[in-house]
Amino acid sequence: MTETILSPMSLLAELTHRCPLQCPYCSNPLALEPRRNELSTQDWISVLDQAAEMGVLQVHFSGGEPMSRPDLPDLIRHAVGLGLYTNLITSGVLLNEKTFPVLVDAGLDHVQLSFQDIDTANAEHVGGMKGAQARKLEAARLIAADGMPLTLNFVIYRENADRVPQMLDAAVEMGARRVEIAHTQYYGWGLANREALMPTAAQLEQTTQAVEAARQKYAGRLTIDYVTPDYYADRPKPCMGGWGRRFINISPSGRVLPCHAAETIPNVAFPDVRHDTLAHIWRDSPLFTMFRGTDWMPQPCRSCDQREKDWGGCRCQALALAGNAAATDPVCSRAPDHDRVVRVLETLPAEPPPFRYRRYARATDEVG
């Protein structure tokens, strides 16, 4: 093994899979973790201590809906005390004039607030929750009024792709400093709903143009992060900046993963913060070492001049599309399985099928 092992920069803390919304593009796995399996407050405190010690700079509290966890303010306060930059990734439906000041007092640095659409009826159709949009708008108002930096997140899919210009204007009106125009990534529930969500090539072109226009119009006022659907690309994305290079994901039950979709990888043990140290898991666990660097790569990656730029693309996508996590990401036009991506795009239905909503397999786990 000749790979240099870097210190992780960023920790995604998925505190819970519980969420009042049911978005059909959710990045959570299809098998959602019930509350009884969630890590305790003390487990998370230990994770934060270890992460800071290893060199993590930013912690992203996510879910599910992280505000479903009553200990969120305590975890934020603890992370702030360690010098970690704290980011809350939230749907905003639980963020109100009672709950938000507690997070401000805890020292929260930043909020990323998601919207399913700028059109209320479609947003609530997609999120599966009546009244959600008004709560989100109120959340945005409270955050902007406080002065805390706000990023809006819009996941883009077939039904809302035509409204990107309005989303960008609304972001400025809401006082957001940043906005993510993020085309759906096809993992978890997003993959299960791919035929309903995938935009057309013409829609992709229009969203790209809308982003370019808004970057001119709002220069210096609004930073736009634009994420394209990689099925339409020629080269794969450098997923997570490379496997086990910068990023750690902790699942609600304490599994330590190189990305949020990695629980799909077969034939490997998933390390657990309750049974091992984060540093040992990062450095030595089979899951983190199996695709780190370039030694694992097949052709054409192994001799490709892009191998340390895109790191072979996404392992979970290789698994989902080619049936082999160690294959070249089929998104790459040089990949042996690239025709599978082409076929998905060529066979998109004229009318999108109904959504399969994000739900717990057992209804008893859904609440509480």
Add this chain to the structure above:
Amino acid sequence: MTTGLTDDSVIRFARGVRLQHDRVRERWIIQAPERAFIPDPIAAEVLKLVDGTRTLGQIVADLANRFAAPVDVIGRDVHVMVSDLMTRQVLVA
């Protein structure tokens, strides 16, 4: 975008942005919403003087004194750097 900077402008970090020493990697970093920038050594020296009370002129004078460099040269460089960091939403004046 014009930033309207003068020597009397008081410079501070935008809310949610800070300069922080990364002791694991032994370097200064700018912590910002969902990203961290690595300032070059000169930018780090400038940013260490940004405390929400010093003016641009005071920051320039301090640097010119410490690095024994002409005030007008340092002033020009710092002005360009601060303007750039304002358009990137790191600093406000």
